[in-house]
Amino acid sequence: MTEPLARVEIESIAAGGDGVGRSEGMAVFVPRTAPGDVAMVRLTRARRFARGELVSLERPAPARVAPPCPHYTDDRCGGCQLQHLGYEAQLAAKSGIVGDALRRIGRRQVENPVVEASDGQWRYRRKLTLHLRREGGRWIAGLHPYDDPDAVFDLRDCPITDERVLAVWTQLRPAFHLLPRERALRVAVRLLDAGASVVVEGGRTWREPEAVLDAAPLVTELWWRPEGGRTRLLVRRGADAASGASFAQVNAGVADRLRGHVLALARGHHPEKVIDGYAGLGATTLPLVNDGVQVVAIELDAAAVTRLREQLRQPSTAIAGRVEDHIAAALPADVVMLNPPRGGLDARVTDALQQVERAPGAVLYTSCDPATLGRDLARLTRFRLASVRSYDMFPQTAHVETVCELVPEAA
Numbered sequence: 001m002t003e004p005l006a007r008v009e010i011e012s013i014a015a016g017g018d019g020v021g022r023s024e025g026m027a028v029f030v031p032r033t034a035p036g037d038v039a040m041v042r043l044t045r046a047r048r049f050a051r052g053e054l055v056s057l058e059r060p061a062p063a064r065v066a067p068p069c070p071h072y073t074d075d076r077c078g079g080c081q082l083q084h085l086g087y088e089a090q091l092a093a094k095s096g097i098v099g100d101a102l103r104r105i106g107r108r109q110v111e112n113p114v115v116e117a118s119d120g121q122w123r124y125r126r127k128l129t130l131h132l133r134r135e136g137g138r139w140i141a142g143l144h145p146y147d148d149p150d151a152v153f154d155l156r157d158c159p160i161t162d163e164r165v166l167a168v169w170t171q172l173r174p175a176f177h178l179l180p181r182e183r184a185l186r187v188a189v190r191l192l193d194a195g196a197s198v199v200v201e202g203g204r205t206w207r208e209p210e211a212v213l214d215a216a217p218l219v220t221e222l223w224w225r226p227e228g229g230r231t232r233l234l235v236r237r238g239a240d241a242a243s244g245a246s247f248a249q250v251n252a253g254v255a256d257r258l259r260g261h262v263l264a265l266a267r268g269h270h271p272e273k274v275i276d277g278y279a280g281l282g283a284t285t286l287p288l289v290n291d292g293v294q295v296v297a298i299e300l301d302a303a304a305v306t307r308l309r310e311q312l313r314q315p316s317t318a319i320a321g322r323v324e325d326h327i328a329a330a331l332p333a334d335v336v337m338l339n340p341p342r343g344g345l346d347a348r349v350t351d352a353l354q355q356v357e358r359a360p361g362a363v364l365y366t367s368c369d370p371a372t373l374g375r376d377l378a379r380l381t382r383f384r385l386a387s388v389r390s391y392d393m394f395p396q397t398a399h400v401e402t403v404c405e406l407v408p409e410a411a
Helices: 069-076 085-104 163-178 210-215 252-268 287-291 302-311 323-330 347-357 370-379
Strands: 002-013 018-025 025-031 040-047 049-059 127-135 138-143 184-191 197-202 219-225 232-236 273-275 295-299 319-320 333-340 363-366 381-391 401-408
Touching: 002 025, 002 049, 018 040, 025 040, 049 085, 085 370, 085 381, 127 163, 127 197, 138 163, 163 184, 163 197, 163 210, 163 219, 163 333, 210 219, 210 232, 252 287, 252 333, 252 363, 252 381, 252 401, 273 287, 287 295, 287 302, 295 323, 302 319, 323 347, 333 370, 363 370, 370 401
Parallel strands: 025 049, 197 219, 273 295, 273 333, 295 319, 333 363
Antiparallel strands: 002 018, 002 040, 018 025, 040 049, 127 138, 127 184, 184 197, 219 232, 363 401, 381 401
């Protein structure tokens, strides 16, 4: 039920990037608002909270800035959530999001963590995924408005994306007719050390994918994930090994610092054996192997595991499969490193860590979602939180990466 306007003072930023205030004792979530705003808001009430639509500002917050991207305001782009906040306010908001999740969901009594700033606030993204829609006789390639997940607006520029990625998209646009003949596709472009990789999702048949490389000289790898199938490499320029379609350092500078922090924590425990769950291409596995540590790397992507095995030496091993299917057999270990996708850890992973007779000396958990991180920490009652540090991998968005160092309660 939609109600008349309400006057709401915004107090904080919620995990998805909405401002949060209260009206008649009920929490109200209002996109595109900032802590300190006094806003007139049109409410849509649910059972325990309300959604709000910003109508006007009675008093703008001091941290407000003018968003530089016209898509953010004109098209209500859902790719960014915090462009209307100054950068220091963004970092403070993310610190509060993580701290709230650790306390409220994870039941860990901690202060809001430090959030390490990004080296660059703009043009940092080395990967951009767009939704393609065929409307009439033309293609639209863009993103969803934050308040209409079924719509797609035509993207002209994305100021958080590296211009080299956008240059690939410029080459691809005239070649959309060469893609699988579907009304809707999802296409990702990411930078490689040389050239760029393109991953196309959707469609059942694709007659001449090689023509895409002819039309887009900047593309060096073309991957396809057909409807109901697995991602596979179709064509590649040159003889170098394929990069793998699943792994991209979206913000390379911050990723390097985060990885260095995880490795420093691991080395600080002087392990002889490490389990690296969700190991990817081995960015944390290989440095430890080179230190002389025995590492058991577990990764679902079989192609990544094949490449990783070629670089390992005994007794280190790489296992192709799900972490939850293999971690119990891989334990015990001195250190366990975990970097799961947004959905967090399967309960079998936390159960294995809780039940193994000799607890790891440290569990190093890298999370991209504070809510699932909090849920998983609540399950890991055997461990206390020794340190937490967050990283602003995605400026202008509400996303934040967090590294938690867990040690046994008795330690």
